[in-house]
Amino acid sequence: MTKFTERNSSPCRSVWLVPLMCLLVGGALLGISTNVAKYAGEIGLSPLAFLFWSIAGAATILLVIALLRHELPPLNKRSFEYYFISALVSVAGSNLLFFSAIPHVGAGFVALIISLPPLLTYLGxxxxxxxxxxxxxxxxxxxxxxxxxxxxxxxxxxxDASVFWILIALCGPVLLAIGNLYRTLRWPEGASPNALAPGMLIAAVVLLGATSLLPDFSLTVPLGGFLPLGLITLQAFIFAGQFQLLFLLQKTGGPVLLSLLGSVGAIVGVPVAVFLQGESPPDGLILGASLIALGVALVTWGGMKMMTLSKQKLEVPDKT
Structure with missing residues (x-):
């Protein structure tokens, strides 16, 4: 093995290893969050209240991390546009649709349809x-x-299918696909993932807070026990990890690999819904989950090949 090959084999591996780990861990957190949302509804937390306070907690966690790393969210016209549009399609709008639909269609189904964005993202x-x-x-x-x-x-x-709520839930993946493309196209120049993630979540808190001003929407949390606040705290940490990894994956893996977060989330979220939440396994689970797993493997492998080849082209050995 040449010195050049030895020197660059590790960087080539890191080209695909970082986005792959972000995909697997971020997808797992996404699958878990849908199940936590279902349990929140069962103890009396409204979808809007649960989402608002969880996102507010996640924004606080990520803002503290950004402060410690001296990577504060940029504050200018371009970044504000980025925060609010990203928050609308990737956080507030999509999650509010999903969390509202979960009591009617189940956490398992929502975890599965979050795997739909790859085609829309890829075509876009x-x-x-x-x-x-x-x-x-x-x-x-x-x-x-x-x-x-x-x-x-x-x-x-x-x-017993609720067609209305199934259609509402299916609108969520469309918003997620739009968000995947938008965040890549409009990524503020020079901004780091650590800086952009809290900015987007703070914008989501503002949007969800504005939604609470509409009739029949409330941010009230039942205070009869520790469980509601404990569940919000748990979801806040899940969201903090999920969105931090989302931005890191966006930067290192691109929008198509990013869109597979939902597919990984489905593989994790459905078994949790079945074995821990007592939901009936969705019909066609084995075939559907197998195809989703195959899709994740193929897209990841293809992305690894593309990134490794690009890295090798940039690092041409010095022949002198």
Whole structure:
């Protein structure tokens, strides 16, 4: 092995290892959060109140981390636009739809449909010139979408299906896909993931607070015991880790790999809903989950190959 190869083998591995770890851990947190949201509804927390206070806690945690790292969120016109649009499509709007639908369609189903954004994100990235077509990644996206499609079709065909809430839940992945593309295209120049994550969450708190001014919306939390506040605190830490990893994955892996967070979340969230929450396993679970897992593997592998080749092209050995 040459000195050049030895020197660069580790950096090449790190090119794909960091985004892969962000994908797996961030996706796991996403799957867990849907189940925590279901339990919150069962103890009397409204979707808006639970989401507002959890996001407020997560924003505080990430802002403290940013202060300690001396990476404060940038404050200018461009960054404010970025925070509020990202917050609307990626946090406030999508999560409010998901959390509102969970009592009607189940945490398992919501965890599964969060795996739908890859196709929309991939097609959008191709159309906007953000991604080059690659057969392996295209097959991976198609497999993940097919798996989620199998599960969604079975849900629609169930005799007790609530079509309205199923459609509401399905709007969430559309917002997530838009957010994946927007955050990459409009990433403020020179800003770090540690700085942007708290800025987006603070904007989400403002948007959710404004929503509470509408009729029949409230931020009231039941104070009859420790459980509601404990659950909000738990979700705040889950959100803090999830959104910190989301921005890091966005920067290192790109929008298509980022969109697979939902697929990983489905693999984690559905078993939790079935075994810990007592939900019935979704029809077609084995086939759907297998296709989703295959899709994650193919897109990740394709991304690893692309990033490694790009790294090698940039690091040409000195022949002198």
């Amino acid at each position: 990235a191709l159309a906007l010139g953000m991604e080059r077509f690659q057969t392996v990644r295209a097959l991976g996206v198609a497999a993940a979408l097919a798996g989620a499609g199998v599960l969604a079709a079975r849900k629609f065909s169930a005799p």
